Amino acid sequence: MAGCCVFGCTNRNTQEGLNLYRIPRDSRPFLQAIKRVDTINNAFVCSAHFISGKSSLDWQSPDFVPSVFVYTKQSKRPEVKMERNEYDNLNLRHRQLQDEYVNLKQEFTKPQAENHKLKEKLEKSTISCSTVKSHIGKLFFFPPLG
16 A cells, blocks of 8 residues: 655545656656655655646646645744733833833933034024124133233
C-alpha cells in the first residue's frame, strides 16, 4: 500500500478517485516543490497536489511539478497567557510610564520655548548710532578703549 510522500499528507492509493504519481529520476524540481532535501526511492505524490488533479510531462505546464499544498502554519509568536494580577500590574506600570513621559516632555519643551523667546528678543535688539546717541549717559560708565 503506497502513500503520498508530501509532508503532512496522509493520502493512500486505496482512496477512491485519487492517483499516485512516481517522482521522476530528475527529482530536483519535485523535491524543491515538496520541500524535501533527501532523495526518496519509490516515492509517490498524490493527485491532490496538482492543480488539474494529475501530473503533466510538459515542463511548461503548471502541473509539471506539484504545487498545491496545505501546510499548517505555526504562529510566529507563541501565545503567552499571564495571570490577571500580573496583567493589571503591567497595565498600571504602563500608565505610570506614560505619565512620566508626558511630564518629562513638558519639562523639556518649557526651556526650549524660553530659549526661543530670548533668541527673538536678541534678534530684535540692535545697536546703532542713533541708539548710542540717545543713551550717551550710559557710555560714561564704560572705561575708554585704546
